[in-house]
Amino acid sequence: MENELSSVATSTATAPPLARIQTSLQLLERAWARPRNRELVWALLYCSPALIIFFFFTYYPFFRAIFLSMHITNAAGEPVRFIGLDYYLRVLALDGTGRTNYLESIATSFRFVLMVVPPVIILAVGLATLATARVRGIQIFRTIFTSSIAISLASAGVIWSLIYNPSTKATTWLVDLLGLPSPSLLANPSTALPAVAVMTIWSGIGFNFIIALAGMQAIPSDLYESAAIDGAGRWQAFRFITLPLLSPTLLFLLVIGTIGALQAFTQFHLLMPNAPNTVFVYETYRAFWYDNRYGLASAMSIIIFIILLVLTLVQYRLLNQRVHYQ
Amino acid sequence: MKVSGSLLRGFISYQTGVYILLIVVSVILLSPLLFSLSLALQGPTVAPSIIPRDLTNLDWRVFIRVFEEQPVIIRWIVNSFVAAFGVTLGVLVSSSLFAYVLAYFDFPGKTLLFFIALGSLMVPFEATLIPNYLLVTQWGWTNSYQGLIVPFIASGFGIFLMRQYFLTLPRELYDAAMVDGCSRFRYLWLVLLPLSRPALATLAVYTFLGTWNQFYWPLLVTSATEWRTTQVGITIFRNFEGGAIFNTQMAATLIVMVPTLLLLVLGQRQLVSGLTAGALKG
Numbered sequence: 149m150e151n152e153l154s155s156v157a158t159s160t161a162t163a164p165p166l167a168r169i170q171t172s173l174q175l176l177e178r179a180w181a182r183p184r185n186r187e188l189v190w191a192l193l194y195c196s197p198a199l200i201i202f203f204f205f206t207y208y209p210f211f212r213a214i215f216l217s218m219h220i221t222n223a224a225g226e227p228v229r230f231i232g233l234d235y236y237l238r239v240l241a242l243d244g245t246g247r248t249n250y251l252e253s254i255a256t257s258f259r260f261v262l263m264v265v266p267p268v269i270i271l272a273v274g275l276a277t278l279a280t281a282r283v284r285g286i287q288i289f290r291t292i293f294t295s296s297i298a299i300s301l302a303s304a305g306v307i308w309s310l311i312y313n314p315s316t317k318a319t320t321w322l323v324d325l326l327g328l329p330s331p332s333l334l335a336n337p338s339t340a341l342p343a344v345a346v347m348t349i350w351s352g353i354g355f356n357f358i359i360a361l362a363g364m365q366a367i368p369s370d371l372y373e374s375a376a377i378d379g380a381g382r383w384q385a386f387r388f389i390t391l392p393l394l395s396p397t398l399l400f401l402l403v404i405g406t407i408g409a410l411q412a413f414t415q416f417h418l419l420m421p422n423a424p425n426t427v428f429v430y431e432t433y434r435a436f437w438y439d440n441r442y443g444l445a446s447a448m449s450i451i452i453f454i455i456l457l458v459l460t461l462v463q464y465r466l467l468n469q470r471v472h473y474q
Numbered sequence: 475m476k477v478s479g480s481l482l483r484g485f486i487s488y489q490t491g492v493y494i495l496l497i498v499v500s501v502i503l504l505s506p507l508l509f510s511l512s513l514a515l516q517g518p519t520v521a522p523s524i525i526p527r528d529l530t531n532l533d534w535r536v537f538i539r540v541f542e543e544q545p546v547i548i549r550w551i552v553n554s555f556v557a558a559f560g561v562t563l564g565v566l567v568s569s570s571l572f573a574y575v576l577a578y579f580d581f582p583g584k585t586l587l588f589f590i591a592l593g594s595l596m597v598p599f600e601a602t603l604i605p606n607y608l609l610v611t612q613w614g615w616t617n618s619y620q621g622l623i624v625p626f627i628a629s630g631f632g633i634f635l636m637r638q639y640f641l642t643l644p645r646e647l648y649d650a651a652m653v654d655g656c657s658r659f660r661y662l663w664l665v666l667l668p669l670s671r672p673a674l675a676t677l678a679v680y681t682f683l684g685t686w687n688q689f690y691w692p693l694l695v696t697s698a699t700e701w702r703t704t705q706v707g708i709t710i711f712r713n714f715e716g717g718a719i720f721n722t723q724m725a726a727t728l729i730v731m732v733p734t735l736l737l738l739v740l741g742q743r744q745l746v747s748g749l750t751a752g753a754l755k756g
Binding site for chain 1: 489492493495496499500503504506507509510513520521522523524564567568569571572574575579580581582583584587590591593594595596597598599600601602603604605606607608609624625626627628629633658683686687689690693694705706708709720723724727730731734735737738739742745746
């Protein structure tokens, strides 16, 4: 192919104009005669809707964000002055000024992950175990356990903001029990994050349940039958059959849950919008939306991207390795 | 006789125990929804109780009154439906076409297209948010349906879901159709897509639900009250009322849940297969 092209190219360089047009037409014709090349044209045509969208709304903005993150920007979001990696250094508290609030919000994000992900997986596995019971009408209960999938974070946030609202008195007992100074769990620094975590757990149970249940149902039932013949009890069957065979599913939930919890925005916007300490994604929103610091916020969003990329790669790695079956 | 009797009794008590557990757990899980229903039915009081004090005097008309007091809710619901349908249709079309190419075509540079689709899955929404917002603002797409729809009508997830499904269908069918002079598009439209109805349904339910429940993007690209979607609407509702009128807000919140709850009940199988698509493939 390359030889062909170069031979045509050298011949066209010296040929008269008409002959040149003829040779290039021949070249096109020859290229079109190859089925693989013809397929390329059709392929590009068929892929063009998605390619155009990916270009304008995924790849261009992604590289634009990297570009903006290295500039001071004006109010219209245009770069004004190149500052290299200064914003990254500032966010990671490496610029020597001693301001650590951005780094603290990253830590808050990971604290939030710890408060949400392990409990939601444990609850989901418990619910899934319960939902494998062979009783009539179990399907109704499965739908109830799944229902939080259909309830948006915004709806959940609105409902829980009223649960935590002191005037509904739904959480007064807990505030009294803990002896908190403010009547709202969301207004006390020590309970605000756990309160948002509880709402997020409630919201995430449906998804985690359905995945855990599907994982359990994929375990061959003859394993349980032979275990029962060998005299294994319910707990032993769970510990030595269900858990090990479920481990790929659990790991999937762990990684997906961590990614999701790190991206949490809606619940923070609704439940603790003015909290001094918040998660990194919400801190990014504040820098972007309220302060119009597009450069700084872009640097923060690229840091989120890197953290999530590492987790995504870990996810693919683990899923490919097929977690130990013992 | 005696043995089977005690076995039966054991079985019944096991069943009863399971039912009690199932019901208790269900009530706990549903309690936030029951709480919101309770607040909705108590009338415009500033100090509602968790469970209505007078169960014979419940204000069911609140679900109608909320539309009279806040007629803009109808517009929010329309906006959400248009956006969710638009995105779903766009994702179905663009994903099917792209997946068709990945599964059946053979041409130089196919790997590059594969990686463009794969790469789109690696870039999270947060990383593109700010330039996307600036771009959409610059194009004058704020407070418009194109602003809510167009950025989402291509989906890497959709492409790979459809590609996986296409690959399970026999390749010989495609080759035979091509030999018989069937055009590529005819094959996609008349053979492949009808055969792929389960995958299309899964993708449609999943995309519709995701778009209906979107919050962050609609919050940014809509500023006029009539351009809000339901999800953003119910939260600014709260700010309007200053938290004083719980009943209408809870009624509105419950109303906007209906479409997705219906989708969950009617399209549960599709939804579950969509959600588990990534989970169980080791």
